[in-house]
Amino acid sequence: MSTIEALESMFNPKSIAVLGVPRVSKDGDWHGMFAEIKTFGYPGRLYPINPKATEINGIKAYPNLTALPEKVDLVVFSIPAHAVPAALLDCSTSGCKNVHIFTSGFKETGEPEGLKLQKEIEEIARRENLNVVGPNCMGFYVPKNKLSTMGNTPKKSGPVAFISQSGGFIEDFTMYSSKFGIYFSKAISFGNALTLDSTDFLEYLAQDDDTEIITMYLEGVKNGAKLKTLAKEINSEKPVIILKGGLTESGSRAVATHTGSLAGQKKMWDAFFRQTGVVRADSLEDMAHTLQSFLYLKGSAGSNVAVIGMGGGVGVAAADACSRAGLHLPALSTHAQSRLREFIEAAGNMTKNPIDAGAVFDNVDELEKTFDILNQEPQIDAFIISLHMDWYSGSGKENDVEELADTITSSLPDILKGKPLVVSWRSYGQGDDVKKLVAILESRLRGGGIPVFEGLDRAAKSLSNWVRYQNDKERLALRS
Amino acid sequence: MSTIEALESMFNPKSIAVLGVPRVSKDGDWHGMFAEIKTFGYPGRLYPINPKATEINGIKAYPNLTALPEKVDLVVFSIPAHAVPAALLDCSTSGCKNVHIFTSGFKETGEPEGLKLQKEIEEIARRENLNVVGPNCMGFYVPKNKLSTMGNTPKKSGPVAFISQSGGFIEDFTMYSSKFGIYFSKAISFGNALTLDSTDFLEYLAQDDDTEIITMYLEGVKNGAKLKTLAKEINSEKPVIILKGGLTESGSRAVATHTGSLAGQKKMWDAFFRQTGVVRADSLEDMAHTLQSFLYLKGSAGSNVAVIGMGGGVGVAAADACSRAGLHLPALSTHAQSRLREFIEAAGNMTKNPIDAGAVFDNVDELEKTFDILNQEPQIDAFIISLHMDWYSGSGKENDVEELADTITSSLPDILKGKPLVVSWRSYGQGDDVKKLVAILESRLRGGGIPVFEGLDRAAKSLSNWVRYQNDKERLALRS
Numbered sequence: 001m002s003t004i005e006a007l008e009s010m011f012n013p014k015s016i017a018v019l020g021v022p023r024v025s026k027d028g029d030w031h032g033m034f035a036e037i038k039t040f041g042y043p044g045r046l047y048p049i050n051p052k053a054t055e056i057n058g059i060k061a062y063p064n065l066t067a068l069p070e071k072v073d074l075v076v077f078s079i080p081a082h083a084v085p086a087a088l089l090d091c092s093t094s095g096c097k098n099v100h101i102f103t104s105g106f107k108e109t110g111e112p113e114g115l116k117l118q119k120e121i122e123e124i125a126r127r128e129n130l131n132v133v134g135p136n137c138m139g140f141y142v143p144k145n146k147l148s149t150m151g152n153t154p155k156k157s158g159p160v161a162f163i164s165q166s167g168g169f170i171e172d173f174t175m176y177s178s179k180f181g182i183y184f185s186k187a188i189s190f191g192n193a194l195t196l197d198s199t200d201f202l203e204y205l206a207q208d209d210d211t212e213i214i215t216m217y218l219e220g221v222k223n224g225a226k227l228k229t230l231a232k233e234i235n236s237e238k239p240v241i242i243l244k245g246g247l248t249e250s251g252s253r254a255v256a257t258h259t260g261s262l263a264g265q266k267k268m269w270d271a272f273f274r275q276t277g278v279v280r281a282d283s284l285e286d287m288a289h290t291l292q293s294f295l296y297l298k299g300s301a302g303s304n305v306a307v308i309g310m311g312g313g314v315g316v317a318a319a320d321a322c323s324r325a326g327l328h329l330p331a332l333s334t335h336a337q338s339r340l341r342e343f344i345e346a347a348g349n350m351t352k353n354p355i356d357a358g359a360v361f362d363n364v365d366e367l368e369k370t371f372d373i374l375n376q377e378p379q380i381d382a383f384i385i386s387l388h389m390d391w392y393s394g395s396g397k398e399n400d401v402e403e404l405a406d407t408i409t410s411s412l413p414d415i416l417k418g419k420p421l422v423v424s425w426r427s428y429g430q431g432d433d434v435k436k437l438v439a440i441l442e443s444r445l446r447g448g449g450i451p452v453f454e455g456l457d458r459a460a461k462s463l464s465n466w467v468r469y470q471n472d473k474e475r476l477a478l479r480s
Numbered sequence: 481m482s483t484i485e486a487l488e489s490m491f492n493p494k495s496i497a498v499l500g501v502p503r504v505s506k507d508g509d510w511h512g513m514f515a516e517i518k519t520f521g522y523p524g525r526l527y528p529i530n531p532k533a534t535e536i537n538g539i540k541a542y543p544n545l546t547a548l549p550e551k552v553d554l555v556v557f558s559i560p561a562h563a564v565p566a567a568l569l570d571c572s573t574s575g576c577k578n579v580h581i582f583t584s585g586f587k588e589t590g591e592p593e594g595l596k597l598q599k600e601i602e603e604i605a606r607r608e609n610l611n612v613v614g615p616n617c618m619g620f621y622v623p624k625n626k627l628s629t630m631g632n633t634p635k636k637s638g639p640v641a642f643i644s645q646s647g648g649f650i651e652d653f654t655m656y657s658s659k660f661g662i663y664f665s666k667a668i669s670f671g672n673a674l675t676l677d678s679t680d681f682l683e684y685l686a687q688d689d690d691t692e693i694i695t696m697y698l699e700g701v702k703n704g705a706k707l708k709t710l711a712k713e714i715n716s717e718k719p720v721i722i723l724k725g726g727l728t729e730s731g732s733r734a735v736a737t738h739t740g741s742l743a744g745q746k747k748m749w750d751a752f753f754r755q756t757g758v759v760r761a762d763s764l765e766d767m768a769h770t771l772q773s774f775l776y777l778k779g780s781a782g783s784n785v786a787v788i789g790m791g792g793g794v795g796v797a798a799a800d801a802c803s804r805a806g807l808h809l810p811a812l813s814t815h816a817q818s819r820l821r822e823f824i825e826a827a828g829n830m831t832k833n834p835i836d837a838g839a840v841f842d843n844v845d846e847l848e849k850t851f852d853i854l855n856q857e858p859q860i861d862a863f864i865i866s867l868h869m870d871w872y873s874g875s876g877k878e879n880d881v882e883e884l885a886d887t888i889t890s891s892l893p894d895i896l897k898g899k900p901l902v903v904s905w906r907s908y909g910q911g912d913d914v915k916k917l918v919a920i921l922e923s924r925l926r927g928g929g930i931p932v933f934e935g936l937d938r939a940a941k942s943l944s945n946w947v948r949y950q951n952d953k954e955r956l957a958l959r960s
Contacts, residue, residue, distance in 0.1 A: 081827060105827030114826060136828075152870060152909065166793020168868075175870070175908040219796060245796040248803030253811065257830040258792040283797065283937070312738040313646020316699060316725040317763065323728030331733065346594060347561060347585030348616075350737040388648075390632060390655070428655040429632065457763070 001097065003196070006131040007204040010098045011142050011186055013073035014044050017065060017096065019087055020079035021048035021056055030057060033078040033102055033149055040148040041155075047072065065094035074098050076139065076149060081105035084135065085120050092128035099125075100149065101135035107192050107260035108136050118192065118260075125195050136259065137191025138167020141174065143184060144210065150189070158183025159212035160291060163201045165190060165219040165245075165259050169284060173215075177288045181446050182295060185210035192259055197222045199230055206234040213294055215287055216242045220261020224268070232276040236477065239294050239469055243281040244269050277472035279465050289458045292451040293466035297420045300470035302381035304330045305463070306374045307456075309386030310358035314426070318354050318386055318456045325460035326468065329353045330379045339373045353380075358391065362400075364407050371415045382420045382463060386456055389427040389441070393434045401437045402444065409448025420466075423452045424459035481577065483676070486611040487684040490578045491622050491666055493553035494524050497545060497576070499567055500558035500583075501528035501536055510537060513558040513582055513629055520628040521635075527552065545574035554578050556619065556629060561585030564615065565600050572608035579605075580629065581614035587672050587740035588616050598672065598740075605675050616739065617671025618647025621654065623664060624690065630669070638663025639692035640771060643681045645670060645699040645725070645739050649764060653695075657768045661926050662775060665690035672739050677702045679710055686714040693774055695767055696722045700741020704748070712756040716957065719774050719949055723761040724749050757952035759945050769938045772931040773946035777900045780950035782861035784810050785943070786854045787936075789866030790838035794906070798834050798866055798936045805940035806948065809833050810859045819853045833860075838871065842880075844887050851895045862900045862943060866936055869907040869921070873914045881917045882924065889928025900946075903932045904939035 001009075018034040030038055034048055047068055053061040062068050065075060075096050077087055081103050091099055106118035118135075125132045133139060139149035143157045152171040160182060164170050167189035174184055185208065188201055198218060205211045214234065221227050231240050246255030247266045255261050273280045281287035305327050307318045319329050332340075332353050340351040343366050350356035355374075360366040374380055385408065392401055412421060423445055427434045445452040453459040481489075498514040510518055514528055527548055533541040542548050545555060555576045557567055561583050571579055586598035598615070605612045613619060619629035623637045632651040640662060644650050647669035654664055665688065668681055678698055685691045694714065701707050711720050726735030727746045735741050753760045761767035785807045787798045799809050812820075812833050820831040823846050830836035835854075840846040854860055865888065872881055892901060903925055907914045925932040933939040 103827075105825075109826035110832075111826055164793070166791075166796070168791040169793040171870070172794075172906075172908045175910070179910060217793065219793075245793065245800060248800045250803045250809035251796055251800035253809070253832065254796040254799040254830070254834055257832050258796055258836070285935075311646075311648040313644070313649040313697065313699075313725065314652075316646070316731055316734040316738055319734040320725060320728045320731035323730045329730035329733070345585075346589035346591055347583075350734070352733065352737050354734055356738070390651070426652075428652045430655070430659060 003131065003200050004204050004207065006098055007200065009073045010100070010131070010133070011140065012145055013147065015047070015070055015072040016042065016044060016074045016076060017047040017049050017062070017068060017072045018076045018078060019049045020077065021050050021061070023050050023053040023056060033076050036149050036151055037076070037147070040153070041146040043146055045070070065090045065096050068094065071095045074100060077101040077103050079103060081114070081117055084117070085124055088121055088124045088128065088130060091130055097129065098131045100133040100137075100139040101194070102137065102139060102149070103134070104136035104191070106135050108258060110257065110260070118194070122194055130195065132195045133188065134191045135194060138170060138189040141170055141184065141187040154178045154183060156183045157185060157210075159185060159210070159295070160215060161185050161205045161208070161211040161213070162187035162215045162217070163190070163198050163205070164188070164217040165198070165261070166217055167191070169217050173284050173288065176285065177291060180288060180292050182288065182291050193222060199223060199226045202227070202230050202234060206238065212238060213291065214238055214240045215291070216240070217245065217284070218242060219245050219255040219259050220264065224264070228272055228276055231278050232476070235276055235278050236473055239279060241279040241281055241287055241290055241294075243284060243287050277469065277476045279469050286461060289453060289462045290465045292453070293422065293462040294469070296449055296451045297466055299418055299420070301420050301467055303327050303464065303467050304379055304381045305384055306377070306380045307354035307384045307386055308370060308374070309354060309356060310361060310388050310391060312350060312356050314386065314388070315350055315354040315356040318384070321457045322384070322460045325457070325464040327460055327464050332374070332377055336373050336377050340370065343369065361387070361404060364403070367407055368411055368415060371412050375416050375419065382467070383416065384456070384459055384463065385421070385423045387423065387425040387441070389425050389434050389438050390429045392437050393429050393431060397437060398440060401440050405441055405444035405448070409445060409450055420463065421450060422459050422463050423450055424454070424456045425452065426455055483611065483680050484684050484687065486578055487680065489553045490580070490611070490613070491620065492625055493627070495527070495550055495552040496522065496524060496554045496556060497527040497529050497542070497548060497552045498556045498558060499529045501530050501541070503530050503533040503536060513556050516629050516631055517556070517627070520633075521626040523626055525550070545570045545576050548574065551575045554580060557581040557583050559583060561594070561597055564597070565604055568601055568604045568608065568610060571610055577610055579610055579612045580617075580619040581612060581674070582617065582619060582629070583614070584616035584671070586615050588738060590737065590740070598674070602674055610675065612675045613668065614671045615674060618650060618669040621650055621664065621667040634658045634663060636663045637665060637690070639665060639690070639775070640695060641665050641685045641688070641691040641693070642667035642695045642697070643670070643678050643685070644668070644697040645678070645741070646697055647671070649697050653764050653768065656765065657771060660768060660772050662768065662771050673702060679703060679706045682707070682710050682714060686718065692718060693771065694718055694720045695771070696720070697725065697764070698722060699725050699735040699739050700744065704744070708752055708756055711758050712956070715756055715758050716953055719759060721759040721761055721767055721770055721774075723764060723767050757949065757956045759949050766941060769933060769942045770945045772933070773902065773942040774949070776929050776931045777946055779898055779900070781900050781947055783807050783944065783947050784859055784861045785864055786857070786860045787834035787864045787866055788850060788854070789834060789836055790841060790868050790871060792830060792836050794866065794868070795830055795834040795836040798864070801937045802864070802940045805937070805944040807940055807944050812854070812857055816853050816857050820850065823849065841867070841884060844883070847887055848891055848895060851892050855896050855899065862947070863896065863902075864936065864939055864943065865901070865903045867903065867905040867921070869905050869914050869918050870909045872917050873909050873911060877917060878920060881920050885921055885924035885928070889925060889930055900943065901930060902939050902943050903930055904934070904936045905932065906935055
């Protein structure tokens with residue numbers, strides 16, 4: 001069985017056995033890994049294993065894997081660390097080759113007992129040709145198959161995959177992303193990477209039809225050269241976005257304690273990103289914001305943007321934020337400026353770039369005219385709208401926000417003829433009014449395929465990551 | 481009249497005249513600047529000026545300042561730009577020396593007419609010894625005196641002052657800060673800085689008893705050397721925190737369009753911050769987060785922190801975030817580690833620094849014991865608690881959160897004997913449950929004097945800014 005075949009079977013299991021299901025449950029509920037899988041709605045055959053029970057909560061239990069009526073596609077270990085070696089031998093004897101070890105207490109502890117145990121189970125796994133995810137990890141999340149070995153994850157599926165060396169991050173990242181309408185094909189947490197490492201999952205996801213974008217949280221990598229070759233190749237077809245943890249001195253020490261990995265040098269990883277064109281995320285949140293541009297924007301664009309907003313100080317902040325994110329705000333031609341000045345007063349407004357002209361947002365015609373003028377400027381590649389939602393606060397403003405969202409989603413894309421447009425909003429007020437208006441704005445814009453962000457920093461960073469990806473892809477293709 | 485006396489009179493006006501109050505109001509409501517001042521509840525004498533009206537909405541109106549029964553402490557201009565020169569002459573004739581020009585359409589337009597007008601009014605103001613705030617600015621916010629010339633500002637007073645070259649930023653910053661229980665003594669927006677510049681306000685606030693901390697948003701400065709000398713001197717008594725806009729190429733061009741200022745070089749401003757010890761903020765939000773540490777923390781501390789949290793991946797992210805913010809996570813002594821290991825299992829936890837041990841947060845004794853052990857480590861200067869509020873989600877968890885907050889505010893400060901402690905929380909869930917728990921946590925912690933932040937990045941940056949301020953103050957005092 002190839003690694004890809006093994007993973008195909010583990011991601012789409014017809015049957016799962018769980019080792020370490022408590023024999024007695026006081027409240028009649030299931031607990032631990034068995035409960036997670038059952039509660040998420042796994043529809044396949046699910047076997048509890050407990051050597052001291054013949055039945056748990058009315059379901060037949062088995063003493064070991066050999067006693068099962070079939071070879072299961074996935075065995076989940078939720079047993080004490082010292083019991084793992086014997087259980088791996090049971091996997092081998094029973095012919096169940098695919099294992100997820102949730103159990104921790106191995107190399108990551110840094111303590112002699114844990115180090116010794118990890119060495120022992122690695123020898124068994126290699127000798128017996130077992131495919132092991134973990135130990136010290138949360139495992140699988142495949143919403144399409146109603147499979148999740150972790151609690152707090154959305155039910156809905158989507159085109160993004162996530163390979164993570166932190167299980168908590170799978171819950172955090174999938175929940176956070178769902179706020180932006182972003183859902184997942186598969187996520188996998190692989191902890192100490194006993195036999196299967198990030199590169200194995202990457203190869204699998206490259207050929208997985210349900211996956212369009214691959215995100216990763218990495219602490220350490222066993223075979224850096226292999227990751228580089230693979231990531232570069234796959235990234236040219238499917239965008240790969242990586243959050244690398246532990247690139248500071250304190251972070252690197254934390255990585256050793258968390259998954260017993262070597263974090264690697266910052267310089268080496270800088271080169272990795274430069275040479276592969278893989279997109280670099282700075283945090284889990286940054287990775288989710290970046291996904292919005294990758295999912296919604298089409299084609300490609302350069303890094304010269306026009307910012308159209310309301311507020312002068314915030315126009316300056318917008319320009320600074322774009323610059324910091326690697327975007328540029330070219331000046332408009334005097335022709336464009338004088339055309340804008342036909343309907344935008346000089347006093348209290350800015351008509352160069354950024355454009356600060358609150359009034360055009362109250363007037364569909366003027367907003368369309370503004371974009372028409374800007375779109376005729378050949379030096380502008382992309383557009384950011386910056387809204388201040390406190391200006392819309394007060395009940396009865398729903399219609400204004402809906403009308404604005406309709407203009408942005410329906411007529412502006414026609415005017416821009418394929419040039420990318422993203423929207424950012426800010427609000428410092430604390431009323432429920434504004435929250436309601438923001439919810440309307442976000443759902444209308446995303447429904448119409450326009451990425452929308454809280455704060456211009458996020459919008460600029462997301463757009464810039466997408467622009468850089470397109471450019472790097474071109475640059476690397478030319479070179480190879 | 482000295483500048484400080486003029487500002488004293490403008491910040492505490494017994495009477496105000498507003499130029500440019502619309503003669504006819506269809507709805508019987510007040511509009512514009514007059515309405516802002518009236519609505520906020522200004523209790524002094526307030527005169528509408530309109531050459532074509534003897535009465536507006538039942539209030540006696542005056543044709544000009546000379547017709548007023550008194551010399552007012554503040555004249556507010558809300559008239560077209562071309563009418564400003566004559567109105568300034570009326571100020572002079574009537575003996576009303578203190579002026580706030582809300583009107584825009586001057587130097588900031590970059591257009592010949594605006595440039596000429598600004599030159600003209602500058603000549604008049606200087607010749608007639610007028611104290612002018614503006615033009616092109618929102619003016620005054622003094623909640624103690626129920627005075628605000630801008631709409632969306634909190635009623636409550638506090639110890640922070642804000643000098644801003646953007647009026648919108650005063651609304652944004654005071655509203656945003658109020659989320660964290662931070663309120664203001666005075667805020668002033670001064671636009672194009674015709675006669676009164678940031679340095680004048682700084683000098684005034686240095687001697688203002690209601691102000692403990694001074695924040696500034698600057699685009700350009702007329703007299704850089706004066707700002708440097710003043711800021712350095714004042715900063716040693718009252719912390720000065722500055723957000724400098726326009727330090728990127730695009731931002732610098734935006735500054736010229738917004739307030740007609742020269743933004744200055746990044747290198748020059750880097751030197752300014754280094755040589756004055758003034759705290760640098762990266763955004764309005766960053767400035768508000770920074771204020772929390774300055775308002776709540778006492779004494780001083782070094783930059784070596786211990787992070788105590790729940791979650792392994794997030795422990796790595798915490799370490800990276802601290803490093804990026806300029807904090808360090810020193811390793812714990814083996815003695816401290818083995819004492820922690822007496823009640824924190826090796827498997828699934830981290831006991832080096834960061835500490836990842838979810839279970840201790842469920843057990844008051846263990847949490848106290850953890851802090852007692854950490855506080856005996858001489859290399860640790862400060863503490864960050866990192867909470868995952870999704871772990872508390874579900875109704876009925878209010879008691880757990882209240883108990884945790886009580887432990888953090890009551891027993892931990894006793895254990896830490898003055899060493900600073902800040903708390904960060906994160907939540908990716910979307911339920912109202914969690915929002916309610918976060919509200920309980922935040923209000924209890926702030927009520928108990930503990931700064932609390934959404935996200936470890938903010939906590940680390942705020943703490944680091946405070947630590948750096950204390951250290952710079954010491955460094956600069958030694959040198960001088």
